[in-house]
Amino acid sequence: MSAPSLKGQPWLESTASKAVMAALETAGGPDCARYVGGCVRNALLGATVDDVDIATQLEPQQVLAALKSAKIRAVPTGIEHGTITAIVNSLPFEITSLRRDVETDGRRAVVAFTRDWFEDAARRDFRLNALYANSRGELFDPTGYGLEDADQRRIVFVGEPEQRIREDYLRILRFYRFWAWYGRGAVDAEGHAACRKLADGVATLSAERVSKEFLKLLAAPDPVAAVDAMDEAGVLRVILPRLDRTSFAAMVAITPDPILRLLALLPLSAEGLAEEAKRLRLSNAQRDRMKDSAVMLDADMSAPQARAMIWKDGLSAFVDRTYRTEATGIAPQNMQALRQMALNWTVPSMPVGGRDLAQAGFKPGPMTGKVLKAFEKSWVADDFPSDGVEARLQAAIAQVSLSENG
Missing domain, CATH: 3.30.460.10 (Beta Polymerase, domain 2)
Incomplete structure (x- = not known):
């Protein structure tokens, strides 16, 4: 050219x-x-x-x-x-x-x-x-x-692929990452063969370097072919010994988020996710996000139940759970509807606080906290109504007072 x-x-x-x-x-x-x-x-x-x-x-x-x-x-x-x-x-x-x-x-x-x-x-x-x-x-x-x-749009090693890889084993991941982002057509056969032969070298790299490079690969528009090639070469299991690809392609189709795509390559259990996050040396924020997303949602979850979960665990955790549940094939239409509802919902503030109780004659202390918790539980269970606040507060006061007085 x-x-x-x-x-x-x-x-x-x-x-x-x-x-x-x-x-x-x-x-x-x-x-x-x-x-x-x-x-x-x-x-x-x-x-x-x-x-x-x-x-x-x-x-x-x-x-x-x-x-x-x-x-x-x-x-x-x-x-x-x-x-x-x-x-x-x-x-x-x-x-x-x-x-x-x-x-x-x-x-x-x-x-x-x-x-x-x-x-x-x-x-x-x-x-x-x-x-x-x-x-x-x-x-x-x-x-x-x-x-x-x-x-x-070819990704080809300079000179001898094995020599380039032995100089820095991270180049194995970079080979697949650049192919995922910029490549067109089949993966370069000679480079792929060299990566297969030297796949175990990835285990000598720091977990931080590996996870950073792998997340860049997963952020590509469509990394499925690259992940397939890594799996075929034996590279993927060096990175993720607990590999479970069941929902990966589906996750790629519904979100570009690399953390969610990584989740779709890992076990479903909270324990398994925590161990993998630790082994990959992910950041605290990434680790916490993986932990929070471990909950799978019920196929028939209602909007009020969803809003209650958002109130308790936060919007980001809930949205991640809808993606993870949808990617496994569970009630995809309901998960999409719940996610859209969540993104459009403005989380309300608690309509009462310590000042309201003080005006009702309560002094700051354990009783105040118990009343507010009773009010919150009732308010959330009824899907955050904006009316009837005074009556609900009186009911909470009565409930706690009855409990305290035996």
Whole structure:
């Protein structure tokens, strides 16, 4: 294919991008720095560009000096591996010196800096990610296949797949993740075979790296084919030993939420979910969400029962439960109706409080709490009526007083 140009891309033409590239080129000469990776790939694929990364022939200390001279804020985010982050107009630009691997162990690498663009490209994961563009938007394809892969939407390892994987086993998950997001057609056979052969290497990675990468994969518009391929290669069971795919395809069809899609690959029990969340080292918020969603809803749940559950456990937990129940095939139409009701319902506030009891002659203390709980129980059971508040409060007072007086 003829080499396109990225000229006109908003991120490339922005004042911030131009300022960073000008600072580097002033120090190192024309084309000493090039955009690389996701921004180039996504621009070619017509996808959103979220981050702008730059590769440069300058070494880290030279990058720091260049940014300082241009009065651009520099943060040494990964200086031991050659990475400096430049901040312009609150926008980050990750700048990394060209590198070649000296030593790798499947999780981290010892690198040496180089000025050779081909050496830098040779250590990258996929040919599609080894594309560079200079400040004018002119493209550079060191592997000779990156542009063609972009045109055909192929995800192919740079060089020998097994070697790339042994350098960092996370590349197994990235292979399937990029195919889920950007691939078209069948998975690359050679890469897939290498992932199958080296699948156990994923177990050597930190749980945090694995779960973060896997959730990115599950967020793809339709990750079913990628998950199928991971399962066939034996990769999926390394990540999820308790794998249960029964409701996964159905969950993908009804929600793009990666956490809910992950839930559809896990056991239904609360205990099983808690163990998996711990093993995957999910965040506290993600862990709590998984725990809250463990409840399966009754097929014939009514709207009043649903509102009572929302009052008790919260809207988010209830909505997650409707998705999980629907994905298992239980009363899908009712689950959809309940979910829509929940999203449209404004949860009311308790119509009485301690001040109302104080006006009724109650002093703050245990009796106050008991009366409010009695009122709340009755009010929720009757589906949150807005009228009859005074009568309900008197009934609660009478009930608690009777109980207290034996």
